[in-house]
Amino acid sequence: MHTAQPAGRVRLNVGGQVFETTVDTLTGAGEGTMLCAMMDPCWNAAGAAGTAGGVPEYFIDRDPACFASLLDMLRTGELHVPAGVPERVLFREANYYGLLDRVRAARIGELDLKRVRLAASVPPGRVTADRPIVRAAPDGGCCVTHTHDTTVRVYNWMLEERRPVCLTPAVSRVRDAAYLGPSSLLVGGLGMAAFSALTGDLSHHFRLANLGESVDTLALASDQETKMFASCRGISRYDSYGIGVWDCITGEQAGPLLYPKPESKMGSTTKLQWLPNTKTLMAASVCSSFSMALVDSRDMSVVWSWWYDSAREGKNRCVVDAAVMEDERSVCLISDHHDLGLLDIRIQGNSGNVRWLHQSKMSSTSKCNSPKLAVHGGLLSASKDDTISVFGGPKYDLRLALRGSQGGGAINDFSVGGDRFFAVHKEDNVLDVWETPLPPII
Incomplete structure (x- = not known):
């Protein structure tokens, strides 16, 4: 750890332009x-080109316009991209100075769905495919894959495409992905493995301990610490699905597979959601x-289960997605x-009735697509066609509607995380990114 010099003036000659600031x-x-390292007393004395009036001066052979923006950010906390300078050039310069984390904090505000704006629309960069899925990373990046594809496209928070990851053998299709952290990506399909989200390198494969074989995976979830969960089966056992838990660090199975009992009416699990509280x-x-069911992660036992009985309601309605609210007391459902x-999950079993909200709350503009749900900040997001509707309040009134790329077609999937909202379109696979601008510093 360095010992800072007393506060004083210092000059930096960056690309021929002189800046004067304080230590x-x-x-x-x-x-x-x-x-920061340049101000350390242990810094190489040759780093200073000289002194002028007792003020040390350093020469840095980098872009002066970008440095001016970064220096202003250190002074004020606000980031302004210089006119005529692409954002990526500024990010490159920030990386040189070790300021990327500061730039991200100044660039992306805490996600507030009531104030989001469309920040970017990223083209697929290759031949489009049907049914794309997107997963948000904790650092503001994301990954995109397709239910019948063999690779996963990975993006950092600057929306630059990193090296893709691929299950082995290369013909293994991907069904789901989940982030353990900003640098670790879990991928499942005909096989299950952990990869570095930074380099794309394989960390380890996950296997079924009792069968000693690879895992055929339908859905993934992570506790954002050391455990990952998967709805899966052995490659050789196509008739029996279960839910398993693995240690993300070692790749070893951390408990037996949970095979749901017939009375729970649980079929092949297609969605997993971790409830941290x-x-x-x-x-x-x-x-x-x-x-649906709630599973105790300590012993992988079912503590609550529920199934939708359309015959009891007497309506031709099918539930196609669910999301547990952040208070973990209720679950929101969406039909075809x-x-x-809304369903109160504190009521045991099928004695709980769904309180259906008025259908008119979901507007439509085009041919419908399979709807999806997500919750964030006490608000509920639901997709339909090319629109994501955001609901809030005690009656879950419509607060706003998000539309992304013009002509992009129906939204196939969306994901919230890393202070960003991602949506991927079905037809052209364009990735839309919303974020909340930082409020001005007064």
Whole structure:
């Protein structure tokens, strides 16, 4: 750890343009940054080109316009991209000085769905495919794959495409992906493995301990710490699905597979959602009829289950997605007709009734697509066609509607995380990114 010099003036000649600032401003860049290290007494004395009036001066052979923007960010906390300078050039210069984390904090505000704006639309960059899925990373990046594809496209928070990841053998199709953290990506399909999200390198494969074989995966979830969960079966056992838990660090299975009992009416689980407050896992099946369960992660036991009985309601309605609300007391359901419903999961079993909200809350502009649900910040997001509707309040009134790329077609999937909202279109696979601008510093 360095011992900071007393606050004083310092000059930096960057690409022929001289900047004068204080030692405190540069050390405020933080440990591990180049500018902070330059103020350390242990810094190579030859680093200073000389002194003028007792003020040390350093020469840095980099872009002066970008440095001016970064220096202003250190002074004010606000980031302004210089006119005529592409954002990626500024990011490159920030990386040189070790300021990328500071730039990200100044660039992306905490996600507020009531104030989001469309920040970018990223083209697929290759031949489009049907049914794309997107998963948000904790650092503002994401990954995109397709239910019948063999690779996963990975993007960093600057929306630059990194090296893709691929299950082995190369013919293994991907069905789902989940982030363990900003640098670790879990991928499942005909096989299950962990990869570095930074380099695309394989970390390890996950196998079924009792069968000693690879895992055929339908859905993934992570506790954002050390455990991952998967709805899966052995490659040789196509008739029996279960939910398993693995240690993300070692890749070893951390418990037996949970095979749902017939009375739970749980089919093949197609969606998993980790609930951090209760340390439970929501498992939902929408294959033939809808059913869901809550699983205690400590012993992988079912503590609550429910299934939708359309005959009891007397309506031709199918539930196609579910999301547990952030209070973990209720779950929101969406039907194939885009009806929204709420279910109190504190009521045991099928004695709980769904409180269906009025169908008119889901507007339509084109041929419908399979709807999806997500929750964030007490608000509920639901997709229909080319629009994502955001609901809030005690009655879940419509707050706003998000539309992305013009002509992109129906939204096939969306994901919230890393202070960003991602949506991928079915027809052209364009990836839309929404974020909340930082409020001005007064």
